[in-house]
Amino acid sequence: MSESKPEFDLDYPGARAPERHGFVESYGIRLATYEWGAPDAPPVLLAHGGFDFARTYDVFAPLLADAGWRVITWDHRGHGNSEHAELYSWDADCRDLVIVKEALIDGPCPAIGHSKGGALMVQVSQALPYLFSRLVAIDGLPSGRPPPDVAEHERTRQLEAEISTWLDHRRRCADLVRKPGTREELARRRARMNPRLSPEWLYYLTGVGARRDSDGWRWKIDPSLRMGGIGPWRGQWGVDRLPGFPIPLYGLVGTEHEEMGWGVVPEELRPCLPRDARLEVVEGVGHFLHIEQPHEIAERVLAFLGKPGFA
Amino acid sequence: MIELMHGKIRLALHELRRGHGRTLLLLHGLGERSPLDVPAELASWPGPVAALDFTGHGQSDVPRSGGYTAEILMADADAALQHAGEACLVGRGLGAYVALLLAGGRPKQVRGAILRDGPGLAAGGIGAVPGYVSRPQLGKQRIPDPFALAELTRDVRPPDYAAIYLHQATHLSELDPALYIVAKERPEWLAAVAQESGTRVCDLEAALESCAAIQLRRVR
Numbered sequence: 087m088s089e090s091k092p093e094f095d096l097d098y099p100g101a102r103a104p105e106r107h108g109f110v111e112s113y114g115i116r117l118a119t120y121e122w123g124a125p126d127a128p129p130v131l132l133a134h135g136g137f138d139f140a141r142t143y144d145v146f147a148p149l150l151a152d153a154g155w156r157v158i159t160w161d162h163r164g165h166g167n168s169e170h171a172e173l174y175s176w177d178a179d180c181r182d183l184v185i186v187k188e189a190l191i192d193g194p195c196p197a198i199g200h201s202k203g204g205a206l207m208v209q210v211s212q213a214l215p216y217l218f219s220r221l222v223a224i225d226g227l228p229s230g231r232p233p234p235d236v237a238e239h240e241r242t243r244q245l246e247a248e249i250s251t252w253l254d255h256r257r258r259c260a261d262l263v264r265k266p267g268t269r270e271e272l273a274r275r276r277a278r279m280n281p282r283l284s285p286e287w288l289y290y291l292t293g294v295g296a297r298r299d300s301d302g303w304r305w306k307i308d309p310s311l312r313m314g315g316i317g318p319w320r321g322q323w324g325v326d327r328l329p330g331f332p333i334p335l336y337g338l339v340g341t342e343h344e345e346m347g348w349g350v351v352p353e354e355l356r357p358c359l360p361r362d363a364r365l366e367v368v369e370g371v372g373h374f375l376h377i378e379q380p381h382e383i384a385e386r387v388l389a390f391l392g393k394p395g396f397a
Numbered sequence: 398m399i400e401l402m403h404g405k406i407r408l409a410l411h412e413l414r415r416g417h418g419r420t421l422l423l424l425h426g427l428g429e430r431s432p433l434d435v436p437a438e439l440a441s442w443p444g445p446v447a448a449l450d451f452t453g454h455g456q457s458d459v460p461r462s463g464g465y466t467a468e469i470l471m472a473d474a475d476a477a478l479q480h481a482g483e484a485c486l487v488g489r490g491l492g493a494y495v496a497l498l499l500a501g502g503r504p505k506q507v508r509g510a511i512l513r514d515g516p517g518l519a520a521g522g523i524g525a526v527p528g529y530v531s532r533p534q535l536g537k538q539r540i541p542d543p544f545a546l547a548e549l550t551r552d553v554r555p556p557d558y559a560a561i562y563l564h565q566a567t568h569l570s571e572l573d574p575a576l577y578i579v580a581k582e583r584p585e586w587l588a589a590v591a592q593e594s595g596t597r598v599c600d601l602e603a604a605l606e607s608c609a610a611i612q613l614r615r616v617r
Contacts, residue, residue, distance in 0.1 A: 113535070113544075114461030163462070172405045173452070173464025177548050180530045181463070213528030249502045249565065256472035257479060260402045310404050316468050318558040323525035 098290035100380065102148040104141075110160065110189040112182045118167035119160045119186060123151030128395040129191045131218075132159035133183060133203030135226070135346075137279065137307060139166030141294035146376040149384035154394035160186045162203075164308035166295060174311060176319070180210050187217055196391050198222040200376060201348065208324065208331075215332035222387050225373050227337045227365070228324025229350045252316050262309035266302030269293065276305075279346060282372040328358045335363040336390040338383065340371035347373040364390070398456065403476045409456035410477050411448045418444030419508060420481040421608075424474055426490030427517025427549050428541045430455030438601055439487065443609050447484075449477040451492075453542030463531070463544030467491070467520075467552050471498040478506050485608040490515025491549060493580060494559075497590065500576060501562025504569035509608035511577045512587065513601065519584035521551035556589030567595030572611065577604035 096103070104120035111117070120140045130150060134140055140159040147157040161168035162179055171178070183206055187195075197218040199207035204226015211218050267275070273288035280288060296303045328335075337359075339350050352367050359365060366386065371378045399410040413423075413435045421442040425431055431448030439446065450457040451470050474495050478484055483506050488496030493512035500510040529551065533543035566575040574597035580587060591598055597607070 112462050163464075170405075171462060171464060172458070172460030173462075173469060175464040175466050175469075175548070177531055178462060178464035181532060184530050184532070209528065210530060213530050249562070252468075253472055253475050253502050256403065256469075256475065259404045317466060318553050318555050320525075320555075326525070327528075 096290065096293045098287060101144040101290060110186050112185045115163050115171050116169045117160050117163065117182055117186060119190060121156060121158050122147045123156040125156060127154055127156035129156045129158055130196045130198060131187055131191060132157060133199035133207055135201030135203050139295045142291065145380045146384060149380060153388050158190050164311055166306055170308040179206055183210050194219040196220045198387060199226050200224040201226050211333055212327060218333055220334040222336045222390060224338045224375050225348055227350055227355060228321050229348055230322050230325065249316060255312050259310040264304040264309045266299060266304050269303050272296050272303050272305060280374065282344065283374060283377055325358050329360060331360050337365040338368060338375055340368050340375050342372040344372040401476045401480055403473050406452050406458045406460060408473055408476055409450040410480060413448055414446040416445040420444060420484040421446045422477055422481060422484040422486050423448035424486060424488040424492030424495050426492055426515030428546055429516060441605055447481065449474060453545040459539055459542045463548055465545050465548040467494055467498060470495045471502055474499045475503060478503055483508050486510040489513045491517030493518055497559060498562050501565035504566050508611050509572060511604045512580050514580040514582050517549060518580060518582050521553050523555045523585045554586040556586050559586040559590050560593060563590050563593055563595060579604055
Protein backbone atom coordinates (compact mmCIF):
# COMPACT_ATOMS: atom_id res chain seq x y z
CA MET A 87 0.00 0.00 0.00
CA SER A 88 1.25 3.45 -0.85
CA GLU A 89 0.84 6.50 1.30
CA SER A 90 -2.02 8.68 0.17
CA LYS A 91 -1.52 12.36 -0.57
CA PRO A 92 -4.12 15.12 -0.45
CA GLU A 93 -4.83 16.14 -4.03
CA PHE A 94 -6.56 19.49 -3.63
CA ASP A 95 -7.67 22.01 -1.08
CA LEU A 96 -9.27 19.40 1.11
CA ASP A 97 -10.54 20.79 4.34
CA TYR A 98 -13.50 19.76 6.43
CA PRO A 99 -13.77 19.65 10.21
CA GLY A 100 -12.84 16.18 11.44
CA ALA A 101 -12.05 14.81 7.99
CA ARG A 102 -8.83 12.89 7.66
CA ALA A 103 -7.41 11.25 4.55
CA PRO A 104 -6.65 7.54 4.80
CA GLU A 105 -3.16 6.72 6.03
CA ARG A 106 -2.74 3.98 3.44
CA HIS A 107 -4.14 3.48 -0.05
CA GLY A 108 -3.73 0.53 -2.38
CA PHE A 109 -5.48 -1.75 -4.81
CA VAL A 110 -6.86 -5.27 -4.75
CA GLU A 111 -7.63 -7.07 -7.97
CA SER A 112 -10.94 -8.86 -8.37
CA TYR A 113 -10.60 -11.07 -11.43
CA GLY A 114 -9.07 -8.25 -13.46
CA ILE A 115 -10.93 -5.29 -11.92
CA ARG A 116 -8.71 -3.04 -9.76
CA LEU A 117 -10.48 -2.05 -6.57
CA ALA A 118 -9.11 0.90 -4.62
CA THR A 119 -8.62 0.24 -0.92
CA TYR A 120 -8.06 2.60 2.00
CA GLU A 121 -6.98 2.26 5.60
CA TRP A 122 -6.99 4.38 8.71
CA GLY A 123 -5.33 3.44 11.99
CA ALA A 124 -2.29 1.43 13.02
CA PRO A 125 -1.44 -1.35 10.54
CA ASP A 126 -1.21 -3.88 13.36
CA ALA A 127 -4.44 -2.87 15.08
CA PRO A 128 -7.44 -5.24 14.99
CA PRO A 129 -9.23 -4.82 11.65
CA VAL A 130 -12.78 -3.73 10.91
CA LEU A 131 -14.15 -3.67 7.35
CA LEU A 132 -16.40 -0.84 6.10
CA ALA A 133 -18.60 -0.85 2.99
CA HIS A 134 -20.00 2.33 1.46
CA GLY A 135 -23.41 2.79 -0.10
CA GLY A 136 -24.40 2.87 -3.74
CA PHE A 137 -23.30 5.99 -5.65
CA ASP A 138 -21.03 6.84 -2.72
CA PHE A 139 -17.37 5.98 -2.38
CA ALA A 140 -14.92 5.02 0.35
CA ARG A 141 -13.80 8.56 1.11
CA THR A 142 -17.31 9.40 2.32
CA TYR A 143 -15.96 7.75 5.49
CA ASP A 144 -13.28 10.44 5.92
CA VAL A 145 -14.85 11.64 9.18
CA PHE A 146 -16.42 8.46 10.49
CA ALA A 147 -13.49 6.07 9.87
CA PRO A 148 -10.89 8.14 11.77
CA LEU A 149 -13.15 8.08 14.83
CA LEU A 150 -12.99 4.28 14.80
CA ALA A 151 -9.26 4.31 14.07
CA ASP A 152 -8.61 6.63 17.01
CA ALA A 153 -10.40 4.12 19.22
CA GLY A 154 -7.83 1.47 18.30
CA TRP A 155 -9.12 -0.13 15.12
CA ARG A 156 -7.45 -0.65 11.76
CA VAL A 157 -10.28 0.57 9.54
CA ILE A 158 -10.31 -0.84 6.02
CA THR A 159 -12.65 0.02 3.16
CA TRP A 160 -12.75 0.04 -0.62
CA ASP A 161 -14.44 1.68 -3.56
CA HIS A 162 -17.02 -0.61 -5.16
CA ARG A 163 -16.37 -1.37 -8.82
CA GLY A 164 -17.22 1.66 -10.92
CA HIS A 165 -17.13 3.96 -7.89
CA GLY A 166 -14.44 6.30 -6.59
CA ASN A 167 -10.96 5.24 -7.67
CA SER A 168 -11.87 1.67 -8.54
CA GLU A 169 -11.91 0.64 -12.18
CA HIS A 170 -15.05 0.89 -14.23
CA ALA A 171 -16.26 -2.59 -15.09
CA GLU A 172 -17.94 -3.90 -18.19
CA LEU A 173 -20.80 -5.30 -16.12
CA TYR A 174 -22.25 -4.56 -12.69
CA SER A 175 -24.41 -6.78 -10.55
CA TRP A 176 -25.22 -7.59 -6.97
CA ASP A 177 -23.35 -10.90 -7.22
CA ALA A 178 -20.27 -9.13 -8.55
CA ASP A 179 -20.31 -6.65 -5.67
CA CYS A 180 -20.61 -9.51 -3.16
CA ARG A 181 -17.68 -11.26 -4.79
CA ASP A 182 -15.57 -8.08 -4.73
CA LEU A 183 -16.35 -7.68 -1.03
CA VAL A 184 -15.11 -11.19 -0.26
CA ILE A 185 -11.97 -10.72 -2.33
CA VAL A 186 -11.10 -7.44 -0.60
CA LYS A 187 -11.72 -8.96 2.81
CA GLU A 188 -9.60 -12.03 2.12
CA ALA A 189 -6.80 -9.99 0.56
CA LEU A 190 -6.41 -7.59 3.46
CA ILE A 191 -7.73 -9.31 6.57
CA ASP A 192 -6.92 -12.67 8.12
CA GLY A 193 -9.62 -14.38 10.09
CA PRO A 194 -13.04 -13.11 11.10
CA CYS A 195 -13.46 -9.41 11.80
CA PRO A 196 -16.30 -6.99 12.50
CA ALA A 197 -17.99 -5.42 9.52
CA ILE A 198 -19.88 -2.16 9.05
CA GLY A 199 -21.93 -1.22 6.02
CA HIS A 200 -24.03 1.76 5.07
CA SER A 201 -27.09 1.42 2.83
CA LYS A 202 -26.19 -0.86 -0.09
CA GLY A 203 -22.93 -1.62 1.71
CA GLY A 204 -24.91 -2.86 4.70
CA ALA A 205 -27.09 -5.05 2.53
CA LEU A 206 -24.01 -6.51 0.82
CA MET A 207 -22.54 -7.28 4.22
CA VAL A 208 -25.80 -8.91 5.32
CA GLN A 209 -25.86 -11.20 2.30
CA VAL A 210 -22.18 -12.13 2.47
CA SER A 211 -22.43 -12.78 6.22
CA GLN A 212 -25.29 -15.17 5.56
CA ALA A 213 -23.46 -16.91 2.72
CA LEU A 214 -20.02 -17.06 4.37
CA PRO A 215 -20.60 -16.60 8.11
CA TYR A 216 -16.99 -17.40 8.99
CA LEU A 217 -15.76 -14.16 7.42
CA PHE A 218 -17.19 -11.77 10.00
CA SER A 219 -17.54 -11.73 13.78
CA ARG A 220 -20.32 -9.13 14.02
CA LEU A 221 -22.10 -6.69 11.77
CA VAL A 222 -23.31 -3.11 11.96
CA ALA A 223 -25.82 -2.09 9.28
CA ILE A 224 -26.35 1.67 9.04
CA ASP A 225 -29.71 1.97 7.29
CA GLY A 226 -28.71 -1.10 5.36
CA LEU A 227 -31.04 -3.79 6.67
CA PRO A 228 -33.48 -5.26 4.18
CA SER A 229 -37.04 -4.10 3.99
CA GLY A 230 -39.97 -4.79 1.75
CA ARG A 231 -39.24 -1.61 -0.14
CA PRO A 232 -36.94 -1.68 -3.17
CA PRO A 233 -33.55 -0.15 -2.43
CA PRO A 234 -33.06 3.15 -4.26
CA ASP A 235 -29.28 3.24 -4.49
CA VAL A 236 -28.61 -0.16 -5.98
CA ALA A 237 -27.46 0.14 -9.53
CA GLU A 238 -28.24 -2.51 -12.12
CA HIS A 239 -29.75 -4.61 -9.40
CA GLU A 240 -33.11 -5.96 -8.58
CA ARG A 241 -36.31 -4.15 -7.86
CA THR A 242 -39.21 -5.54 -5.94
CA ARG A 243 -41.89 -4.67 -8.43
CA GLN A 244 -40.99 -3.52 -11.86
CA LEU A 245 -43.32 -0.97 -13.32
CA GLU A 246 -43.77 -1.82 -16.93
CA ALA A 247 -42.82 1.61 -18.20
CA GLU A 248 -39.47 1.33 -16.49
CA ILE A 249 -38.40 -1.62 -18.63
CA SER A 250 -38.22 0.34 -21.86
CA THR A 251 -36.68 3.31 -20.04
CA TRP A 252 -33.97 1.04 -18.69
CA LEU A 253 -33.39 -0.45 -22.14
CA ASP A 254 -33.12 3.06 -23.58
CA HIS A 255 -30.44 3.80 -20.99
CA ARG A 256 -28.55 0.65 -21.97
CA ARG A 257 -28.65 1.71 -25.63
CA ARG A 258 -27.09 5.04 -24.72
CA CYS A 259 -24.66 4.03 -22.04
CA ALA A 260 -21.70 3.34 -24.35
CA ASP A 261 -21.51 7.05 -25.11
CA LEU A 262 -22.45 8.53 -21.76
CA VAL A 263 -20.08 10.90 -20.00
CA ARG A 264 -20.68 12.70 -16.74
CA LYS A 265 -21.52 16.36 -17.04
CA PRO A 266 -18.54 18.59 -16.22
CA GLY A 267 -18.75 21.55 -13.88
CA THR A 268 -17.06 23.43 -11.13
CA ARG A 269 -16.68 21.80 -7.74
CA GLU A 270 -19.48 24.01 -6.49
CA GLU A 271 -21.76 22.82 -9.29
CA LEU A 272 -20.97 19.19 -8.60
CA ALA A 273 -21.72 19.73 -4.93
CA ARG A 274 -25.07 21.32 -5.77
CA ARG A 275 -25.96 18.40 -8.02
CA ARG A 276 -25.14 15.93 -5.30
CA ALA A 277 -27.30 17.85 -2.88
CA ARG A 278 -30.33 16.67 -4.82
CA MET A 279 -29.54 13.11 -3.69
CA ASN A 280 -28.21 14.17 -0.30
CA PRO A 281 -30.46 17.08 0.72
CA ARG A 282 -29.69 16.79 4.44
CA LEU A 283 -25.91 16.99 4.05
CA SER A 284 -24.18 20.34 4.35
CA PRO A 285 -22.86 22.22 1.29
CA GLU A 286 -19.45 22.26 2.94
CA TRP A 287 -19.39 18.46 3.24
CA LEU A 288 -20.60 17.99 -0.33
CA TYR A 289 -17.95 20.40 -1.55
CA TYR A 290 -15.34 18.42 0.37
CA LEU A 291 -16.54 15.24 -1.35
CA THR A 292 -15.89 16.74 -4.76
CA GLY A 293 -12.22 16.88 -3.85
CA VAL A 294 -12.06 13.15 -3.14
CA GLY A 295 -14.79 11.76 -5.40
CA ALA A 296 -14.42 13.84 -8.56
CA ARG A 297 -11.60 14.35 -11.01
CA ARG A 298 -10.48 17.47 -12.85
CA ASP A 299 -10.65 17.17 -16.64
CA SER A 300 -9.70 19.81 -19.18
CA ASP A 301 -13.33 20.95 -19.43
CA GLY A 302 -14.18 20.83 -15.74
CA TRP A 303 -14.73 18.51 -12.80
CA ARG A 304 -16.60 15.21 -13.08
CA TRP A 305 -17.70 12.69 -10.49
CA LYS A 306 -15.59 9.57 -10.96
CA ILE A 307 -18.49 7.12 -10.84
CA ASP A 308 -19.07 5.17 -14.04
CA PRO A 309 -21.70 7.05 -16.09
CA SER A 310 -23.17 3.75 -17.22
CA LEU A 311 -24.42 3.17 -13.67
CA ARG A 312 -27.98 4.25 -13.11
CA MET A 313 -30.00 4.65 -9.95
CA GLY A 314 -32.32 1.70 -9.62
CA GLY A 315 -32.49 -1.13 -12.07
CA ILE A 316 -34.75 -3.92 -13.13
CA GLY A 317 -34.87 -7.47 -11.96
CA PRO A 318 -36.79 -10.02 -9.98
CA TRP A 319 -35.39 -9.57 -6.46
CA ARG A 320 -37.76 -8.69 -3.61
CA GLY A 321 -36.61 -7.04 -0.43
CA GLN A 322 -38.87 -9.38 1.49
CA TRP A 323 -36.57 -12.29 0.65
CA GLY A 324 -33.84 -10.60 2.67
CA VAL A 325 -36.24 -9.96 5.55
CA ASP A 326 -37.31 -13.61 5.54
CA ARG A 327 -33.73 -14.71 6.18
CA LEU A 328 -32.99 -12.39 9.06
CA PRO A 329 -34.24 -14.66 11.88
CA GLY A 330 -31.32 -17.01 11.29
CA PHE A 331 -28.67 -14.32 10.93
CA PRO A 332 -25.45 -16.06 11.99
CA ILE A 333 -23.50 -13.34 13.83
CA PRO A 334 -24.37 -10.54 16.27
CA LEU A 335 -26.24 -7.85 14.38
CA TYR A 336 -26.69 -4.16 15.14
CA GLY A 337 -28.93 -2.05 12.95
CA LEU A 338 -29.19 1.74 13.00
CA VAL A 339 -31.87 3.79 11.30
CA GLY A 340 -32.79 7.48 11.45
CA THR A 341 -36.21 8.96 11.98
CA GLU A 342 -36.07 11.37 9.04
CA HIS A 343 -37.39 9.99 5.78
CA GLU A 344 -35.18 10.49 2.73
CA GLU A 345 -35.53 9.42 -0.86
CA MET A 346 -32.23 7.57 -0.58
CA GLY A 347 -33.37 5.73 2.55
CA TRP A 348 -34.25 2.07 2.56
CA GLY A 349 -37.69 2.46 4.06
CA VAL A 350 -37.04 0.27 7.07
CA VAL A 351 -39.98 0.37 9.47
CA PRO A 352 -38.46 -0.62 12.83
CA GLU A 353 -41.72 -1.93 14.26
CA GLU A 354 -42.12 -4.24 11.27
CA LEU A 355 -38.51 -5.37 11.17
CA ARG A 356 -37.92 -6.11 14.87
CA PRO A 357 -40.01 -9.30 14.94
CA CYS A 358 -37.90 -10.63 12.05
CA LEU A 359 -34.56 -10.15 13.81
CA PRO A 360 -32.71 -12.76 15.85
CA ARG A 361 -33.33 -12.45 19.60
CA ASP A 362 -29.90 -11.03 20.30
CA ALA A 363 -29.95 -8.50 17.44
CA ARG A 364 -30.30 -4.80 18.17
CA LEU A 365 -32.10 -2.23 16.09
CA GLU A 366 -31.83 1.35 17.26
CA VAL A 367 -33.62 4.40 15.95
CA VAL A 368 -31.65 7.65 16.04
CA GLU A 369 -33.75 10.77 16.36
CA GLY A 370 -33.39 13.65 13.95
CA VAL A 371 -31.16 12.06 11.32
CA GLY A 372 -31.81 10.74 7.84
CA HIS A 373 -30.23 8.06 5.69
CA PHE A 374 -26.62 9.19 6.19
CA LEU A 375 -26.52 8.76 9.94
CA HIS A 376 -22.73 8.45 10.16
CA ILE A 377 -22.26 11.68 8.21
CA GLU A 378 -24.93 13.73 9.96
CA GLN A 379 -23.86 12.63 13.46
CA PRO A 380 -20.47 10.95 13.12
CA HIS A 381 -19.51 11.18 16.80
CA GLU A 382 -22.85 9.90 18.07
CA ILE A 383 -22.92 7.00 15.59
CA ALA A 384 -19.26 6.13 16.13
CA GLU A 385 -19.84 6.01 19.88
CA ARG A 386 -22.75 3.62 19.45
CA VAL A 387 -20.85 1.45 16.97
CA LEU A 388 -17.73 1.32 19.15
CA ALA A 389 -19.87 0.22 22.11
CA PHE A 390 -21.26 -2.61 20.00
CA LEU A 391 -17.86 -3.64 18.66
CA GLY A 392 -16.34 -3.74 22.13
CA LYS A 393 -12.66 -3.54 22.89
CA PRO A 394 -10.56 -3.79 19.71
CA GLY A 395 -9.41 -7.34 19.19
CA PHE A 396 -12.13 -8.88 21.30
CA ALA A 397 -15.06 -8.50 18.90
CA MET B 398 -20.33 -10.59 -38.84
CA ILE B 399 -21.60 -7.25 -37.58
CA GLU B 400 -20.14 -5.68 -34.46
CA LEU B 401 -22.58 -3.97 -32.13
CA MET B 402 -21.74 -2.08 -28.96
CA HIS B 403 -23.65 -2.62 -25.76
CA GLY B 404 -22.02 -0.44 -23.15
CA LYS B 405 -18.37 -1.45 -23.09
CA ILE B 406 -19.04 -4.82 -24.71
CA ARG B 407 -18.62 -5.56 -28.41
CA LEU B 408 -21.32 -7.99 -29.50
CA ALA B 409 -21.14 -10.28 -32.52
CA LEU B 410 -24.25 -10.39 -34.68
CA HIS B 411 -24.06 -13.04 -37.39
CA GLU B 412 -25.99 -12.55 -40.60
CA LEU B 413 -26.88 -16.13 -41.42
CA ARG B 414 -29.06 -15.17 -44.34
CA ARG B 415 -29.56 -11.78 -45.92
CA GLY B 416 -32.78 -10.73 -47.56
CA HIS B 417 -35.81 -8.52 -47.36
CA GLY B 418 -38.54 -8.43 -44.79
CA ARG B 419 -38.50 -8.92 -41.08
CA THR B 420 -35.49 -10.55 -39.46
CA LEU B 421 -35.63 -13.81 -37.56
CA LEU B 422 -33.25 -13.20 -34.64
CA LEU B 423 -31.79 -16.28 -32.97
CA LEU B 424 -30.81 -16.16 -29.29
CA HIS B 425 -28.71 -19.09 -28.11
CA GLY B 426 -28.78 -20.98 -24.84
CA LEU B 427 -26.48 -20.66 -21.84
CA GLY B 428 -22.96 -21.70 -22.78
CA GLU B 429 -23.82 -21.98 -26.48
CA ARG B 430 -22.93 -19.76 -29.40
CA SER B 431 -24.64 -18.76 -32.61
CA PRO B 432 -24.89 -21.36 -35.37
CA LEU B 433 -22.76 -20.86 -38.47
CA ASP B 434 -25.68 -21.42 -40.83
CA VAL B 435 -29.43 -21.17 -40.71
CA PRO B 436 -30.57 -24.27 -38.79
CA ALA B 437 -32.56 -26.62 -41.01
CA GLU B 438 -35.62 -26.39 -38.79
CA LEU B 439 -35.69 -22.60 -39.27
CA ALA B 440 -35.03 -22.61 -43.01
CA SER B 441 -38.69 -21.97 -43.85
CA TRP B 442 -38.45 -18.41 -42.52
CA PRO B 443 -39.04 -16.19 -45.55
CA GLY B 444 -36.78 -13.29 -44.60
CA PRO B 445 -33.31 -12.58 -43.29
CA VAL B 446 -31.94 -14.62 -40.39
CA ALA B 447 -29.45 -13.29 -37.84
CA ALA B 448 -27.96 -14.76 -34.69
CA LEU B 449 -26.50 -12.94 -31.71
CA ASP B 450 -23.66 -14.09 -29.49
CA PHE B 451 -24.51 -12.93 -25.99
CA THR B 452 -21.88 -11.18 -23.86
CA GLY B 453 -19.22 -13.72 -22.87
CA HIS B 454 -20.24 -16.17 -25.57
CA GLY B 455 -19.10 -16.98 -29.10
CA GLN B 456 -17.33 -14.07 -30.74
CA SER B 457 -18.65 -11.40 -28.38
CA ASP B 458 -16.41 -9.80 -25.79
CA VAL B 459 -15.78 -11.47 -22.47
CA PRO B 460 -16.04 -8.97 -19.61
CA ARG B 461 -13.63 -9.00 -16.72
CA SER B 462 -15.01 -10.31 -13.46
CA GLY B 463 -18.57 -11.22 -14.41
CA GLY B 464 -21.66 -9.29 -13.40
CA TYR B 465 -24.17 -11.13 -15.60
CA THR B 466 -27.93 -10.93 -15.29
CA ALA B 467 -30.68 -12.03 -17.64
CA GLU B 468 -31.67 -8.37 -17.89
CA ILE B 469 -28.22 -7.44 -19.21
CA LEU B 470 -28.60 -10.12 -21.87
CA MET B 471 -32.01 -8.64 -22.70
CA ALA B 472 -30.17 -5.40 -23.40
CA ASP B 473 -27.67 -7.37 -25.55
CA ALA B 474 -30.59 -8.64 -27.60
CA ASP B 475 -32.05 -5.13 -27.69
CA ALA B 476 -28.87 -3.93 -29.39
CA ALA B 477 -29.45 -6.53 -32.11
CA LEU B 478 -33.10 -5.55 -32.31
CA GLN B 479 -32.14 -1.92 -32.76
CA HIS B 480 -29.96 -2.97 -35.68
CA ALA B 481 -32.72 -5.09 -37.23
CA GLY B 482 -35.52 -2.60 -36.65
CA GLU B 483 -38.13 -5.27 -36.04
CA ALA B 484 -37.66 -8.97 -35.52
CA CYS B 485 -39.25 -12.24 -34.63
CA LEU B 486 -37.22 -13.80 -31.83
CA VAL B 487 -36.35 -17.48 -31.51
CA GLY B 488 -34.67 -18.28 -28.21
CA ARG B 489 -33.16 -21.51 -26.92
CA GLY B 490 -32.96 -22.11 -23.16
CA LEU B 491 -31.59 -18.94 -21.60
CA GLY B 492 -32.24 -17.26 -24.93
CA ALA B 493 -35.91 -18.20 -24.63
CA TYR B 494 -36.15 -16.40 -21.29
CA VAL B 495 -34.34 -13.41 -22.78
CA ALA B 496 -36.77 -13.47 -25.72
CA LEU B 497 -39.67 -13.23 -23.27
CA LEU B 498 -38.03 -10.30 -21.51
CA LEU B 499 -37.36 -8.44 -24.74
CA ALA B 500 -40.84 -9.13 -26.08
CA GLY B 501 -42.09 -7.28 -23.01
CA GLY B 502 -39.41 -4.62 -23.12
CA ARG B 503 -39.85 -3.77 -26.80
CA PRO B 504 -43.39 -4.88 -27.65
CA LYS B 505 -43.60 -2.76 -30.78
CA GLN B 506 -40.37 -4.04 -32.30
CA VAL B 507 -40.63 -7.72 -31.34
CA ARG B 508 -43.12 -9.31 -33.73
CA GLY B 509 -43.51 -12.68 -32.07
CA ALA B 510 -41.21 -14.61 -29.77
CA ILE B 511 -40.69 -18.36 -30.01
CA LEU B 512 -39.43 -20.10 -26.87
CA ARG B 513 -37.52 -23.34 -27.39
CA ASP B 514 -35.83 -25.86 -25.13
CA GLY B 515 -32.13 -25.44 -24.47
CA PRO B 516 -29.46 -24.86 -21.84
CA GLY B 517 -30.37 -22.41 -19.12
CA LEU B 518 -34.15 -22.57 -19.50
CA ALA B 519 -34.74 -23.25 -15.80
CA ALA B 520 -31.91 -21.34 -14.05
CA GLY B 521 -32.08 -20.74 -10.31
CA GLY B 522 -35.73 -21.24 -9.49
CA ILE B 523 -38.47 -18.85 -8.52
CA GLY B 524 -37.37 -17.32 -5.23
CA ALA B 525 -34.43 -16.33 -3.11
CA VAL B 526 -31.53 -18.63 -3.89
CA PRO B 527 -29.44 -20.04 -1.05
CA GLY B 528 -26.79 -17.67 0.22
CA TYR B 529 -23.94 -17.95 -2.22
CA VAL B 530 -21.04 -15.95 -3.59
CA SER B 531 -19.93 -17.18 -7.01
CA ARG B 532 -16.18 -17.45 -7.50
CA PRO B 533 -15.56 -19.57 -10.58
CA GLN B 534 -12.23 -21.23 -11.15
CA LEU B 535 -10.73 -19.74 -14.27
CA GLY B 536 -8.78 -22.11 -16.49
CA LYS B 537 -7.74 -21.84 -20.09
CA GLN B 538 -11.35 -22.06 -21.27
CA ARG B 539 -12.60 -18.45 -21.23
CA ILE B 540 -15.38 -18.76 -23.83
CA PRO B 541 -18.09 -19.24 -22.81
CA ASP B 542 -17.22 -17.11 -19.84
CA PRO B 543 -17.19 -19.20 -16.64
CA PHE B 544 -18.75 -16.22 -14.85
CA ALA B 545 -21.71 -16.36 -17.23
CA LEU B 546 -22.18 -20.04 -16.51
CA ALA B 547 -21.88 -19.52 -12.75
CA GLU B 548 -24.06 -16.43 -12.46
CA LEU B 549 -26.78 -17.18 -14.99
CA THR B 550 -27.26 -20.73 -13.74
CA ARG B 551 -28.66 -19.27 -10.52
CA ASP B 552 -30.60 -16.43 -12.06
CA VAL B 553 -33.93 -16.15 -10.20
CA ARG B 554 -37.12 -16.18 -12.27
CA PRO B 555 -40.31 -15.70 -10.25
CA PRO B 556 -43.42 -16.52 -12.31
CA ASP B 557 -45.06 -13.19 -11.54
CA TYR B 558 -41.93 -11.38 -12.70
CA ALA B 559 -42.00 -13.30 -15.99
CA ALA B 560 -45.72 -12.52 -16.26
CA ILE B 561 -45.01 -8.77 -16.18
CA TYR B 562 -43.09 -9.12 -19.43
CA LEU B 563 -45.75 -11.30 -20.99
CA HIS B 564 -48.48 -8.81 -20.07
CA GLN B 565 -46.43 -5.99 -21.50
CA ALA B 566 -45.91 -7.95 -24.72
CA THR B 567 -49.54 -8.95 -25.12
CA HIS B 568 -51.02 -5.57 -24.21
CA LEU B 569 -48.72 -3.38 -26.25
CA SER B 570 -47.75 -5.51 -29.25
CA GLU B 571 -51.31 -5.92 -30.57
CA LEU B 572 -50.35 -9.49 -31.33
CA ASP B 573 -52.31 -12.53 -30.21
CA PRO B 574 -50.46 -14.62 -29.50
CA ALA B 575 -47.34 -12.64 -28.75
CA LEU B 576 -45.50 -15.66 -27.44
CA TYR B 577 -45.13 -19.16 -28.88
CA ILE B 578 -44.09 -21.88 -26.48
CA VAL B 579 -42.37 -24.68 -28.29
CA ALA B 580 -40.31 -25.87 -25.33
CA LYS B 581 -41.25 -29.16 -23.70
CA GLU B 582 -39.42 -28.42 -20.46
CA ARG B 583 -41.58 -26.46 -18.04
CA PRO B 584 -39.66 -24.59 -15.38
CA GLU B 585 -42.04 -22.76 -13.09
CA TRP B 586 -41.73 -19.40 -14.82
CA LEU B 587 -42.59 -20.95 -18.16
CA ALA B 588 -45.41 -23.09 -16.77
CA ALA B 589 -46.96 -19.94 -15.35
CA VAL B 590 -46.53 -17.99 -18.57
CA ALA B 591 -47.98 -20.85 -20.63
CA GLN B 592 -51.25 -20.57 -18.69
CA GLU B 593 -51.71 -16.90 -19.51
CA SER B 594 -53.62 -15.51 -22.44
CA GLY B 595 -51.45 -14.20 -25.24
CA THR B 596 -49.42 -17.38 -25.48
CA ARG B 597 -49.77 -20.36 -27.75
CA VAL B 598 -48.30 -23.78 -27.13
CA CYS B 599 -47.44 -25.33 -30.46
CA ASP B 600 -44.67 -26.92 -32.49
CA LEU B 601 -41.87 -24.95 -34.11
CA GLU B 602 -43.23 -25.17 -37.63
CA ALA B 603 -46.58 -23.75 -36.62
CA ALA B 604 -44.91 -20.97 -34.63
CA LEU B 605 -42.70 -19.99 -37.55
CA GLU B 606 -45.61 -20.05 -39.95
CA SER B 607 -47.70 -17.86 -37.69
CA CYS B 608 -44.89 -15.35 -37.14
CA ALA B 609 -44.15 -15.26 -40.85
CA ALA B 610 -47.82 -14.47 -41.45
CA ILE B 611 -47.51 -11.49 -39.14
CA GLN B 612 -44.71 -10.32 -41.34
CA LEU B 613 -46.68 -10.83 -44.53
CA ARG B 614 -49.64 -8.91 -43.15
CA ARG B 615 -47.42 -5.99 -42.28
CA VAL B 616 -45.60 -6.03 -45.59
CA ARG B 617 -48.88 -5.88 -47.52
